[in-house]
Amino acid sequence: MSKIKEISANDFQKEVLESNIPVLVDFWAPWCAPCRMQTPILEKLATELEGKLKIVKVNTDENPELAANYQIMSIPNLLFFKSGKLEAQFIGYHSEKELKAKLGV
Amino acid sequence: MEKKILPLIVIGGGPAGLSASIYACRFGIQTLLIAPLGGGLASSADYVENYPGFPQGVSGMELVNLMKEQALKFGLEMAYAQAQKVEKEGNLFRTLAEETYLSRAVIVATGAEPSKLGVPGEDKLRGRGISYCATCDGPFFKDKTVIVVGGGDSALQEALYLAQLARQVFLVHRRDQFRGAAYLVRRIEAQSNISLRLNTVINEIVGEERVQGAYLKNRITGKEEFLPAEGIFIYVGLKPNSEIVKELVKLDESGAVITDEKMKTSHEGIFACGDVRASPLRQIITACADGAIAALSAYHYLNQEK
Numbered sequence: 001m002s003k004i005k006e007i008s009a010n011d012f013q014k015e016v017l018e019s020n021i022p023v024l025v026d027f028w029a030p031w032c033a034p035c036r037m038q039t040p041i042l043e044k045l046a047t048e049l050e051g052k053l054k055i056v057k058v059n060t061d062e063n064p065e066l067a068a069n070y071q072i073m074s075i076p077n078l079l080f081f082k083s084g085k086l087e088a089q090f091i092g093y094h095s096e097k098e099l100k101a102k103l104g105v
Numbered sequence: 106m107e108k109k110i111l112p113l114i115v116i117g118g119g120p121a122g123l124s125a126s127i128y129a130c131r132f133g134i135q136t137l138l139i140a141p142l143g144g145g146l147a148s149s150a151d152y153v154e155n156y157p158g159f160p161q162g163v164s165g166m167e168l169v170n171l172m173k174e175q176a177l178k179f180g181l182e183m184a185y186a187q188a189q190k191v192e193k194e195g196n197l198f199r200t201l202a203e204e205t206y207l208s209r210a211v212i213v214a215t216g217a218e219p220s221k222l223g224v225p226g227e228d229k230l231r232g233r234g235i236s237y238c239a240t241c242d243g244p245f246f247k248d249k250t251v252i253v254v255g256g257g258d259s260a261l262q263e264a265l266y267l268a269q270l271a272r273q274v275f276l277v278h279r280r281d282q283f284r285g286a287a288y289l290v291r292r293i294e295a296q297s298n299i300s301l302r303l304n305t306v307i308n309e310i311v312g313e314e315r316v317q318g319a320y321l322k323n324r325i326t327g328k329e330e331f332l333p334a335e336g337i338f339i340y341v342g343l344k345p346n347s348e349i350v351k352e353l354v355k356l357d358e359s360g361a362v363i364t365d366e367k368m369k370t371s372h373e374g375i376f377a378c379g380d381v382r383a384s385p386l387r388q389i390i391t392a393c394a395d396g397a398i399a400a401l402s403a404y405h406y407l408n409q410e411k
Contacts, residue, residue: 032241033166037141040185061244071315073336074232074242091232095141095187096203 003046007056009066015056017084026057027067027077034093038076041096049105111137112407114200114208116188120389121379122214123172124396130179132404137182139202156389191350198374210374210403213350213362214396217343217380222254226310234316235337239263246336248272252319254307255340261285261293263338268296275332277302277321310337345381357383368399376402
């Protein structure tokens with residue numbers, strides 16, 4: 001089963017902003033090919049870093065207002081939150097190596 | 106601990122690499138394809154209309170997935186990884202990815218990526234209104250104004266795609282005529298919400314948090330204008346992904362791998378096919394044809410080398 005939970009605008013506050021561990025939010029959409037390339041890498045990371053990093057995904061088609069709030073204009077787009085604060089943003093496809101380097105894991 | 110030696114490694118999972126794999130597997134060569142998940146540029150094409158056999162058109166992703174299915178049917182093994190470098194080791198090749206692989210021959214099919222325009226504001230605003238993939242980012246510009254830069258098939262095709270979503274599309278091209286196919290040009294001209302800016306270059310892209318517009322200059326009249334826009338889509342050619350073999354094979358001035366008509370590079374045992382190769386046409390069909398020839402050449406090389 002996937003370790004990555006699909007969330008919506010309704011549970012963003014609880015799942016991301018109030019999380020007690022850091023959260024990586026994957027903004028994606030079904031029509032985005034690079035997003036499909038990104039998914040298996042995130043799945044791997046979610047398994048490896050279970051308990052240390054939470055990864056969730058937001059479908060931008062279904063949550064356009066949430067995407068607009070964070071000024072998402074290009075996907076894949078990964079937002080990194082720590083203690084409810086936006087710490088970093090990674091735009092575009094990232095390989096496992098690049099992502100790990102940027103996350104410092 | 107050294108790993109087993111494979112006869113052939115194909116690097117790159119787009120149409121070139123997959124075609125090479127289909128042919129190599131059918132020649133009876135045990136083949137490993139190393140590619141990140143996905144399928145490169147072709148996969149991101151919303152709609153492919155010029156690949157024979159698909160009169161209704163086909164999405165790039167679907168076409169690449171079918172090719173992959175076909176290759177796997179003939180026994181292709183795949184490793185999902187990003188190849189970093191190819192090195193020589195005696196008469197073998199070592200491919201460095203997340204793991205290391207040894208093979209007797211290598212087919213490089215690493216493709217190309219979109220070139221940058223090279224103007225101020227471009228790097229800063231990437232992903233904040235600047236995009237190189239209309240299929241990926243187009244829907245964020247629904248009912249907005251966008252600028253498309255370029256004059257080839259890709260630029261025209263993406264401008265037509267964006268015209269269905271955006272309120273207004275400006276197509277900026279530095280020459281007085283498009284390089285793209287005539288039927289695409291006719292469709293562009295018939296599209297009421299596409300305005301042309303020919304003989305025009307972009308001098309600067311403006312915006313802080315997001316793109317606000319671009320400064321344009323007409324190359325003939327010298328007239329400058331500021332075009333307000335939320336999105337800018339750049340299609341000004343391709344940059345070959347040849348870094349992984351640049352120390353082993355000859356490249357041309359654009360960075361493309363130089364091959365002969367048999368897809369042989371300047372280094373024996375290394376073959377190249379598809380967009381990474383210096384070629385007059387970079388299309389899915391030429392990538393596939395290149396791949397088939399590269400596989401045949403690898404087959405001859407492996408037989409004679411035995």
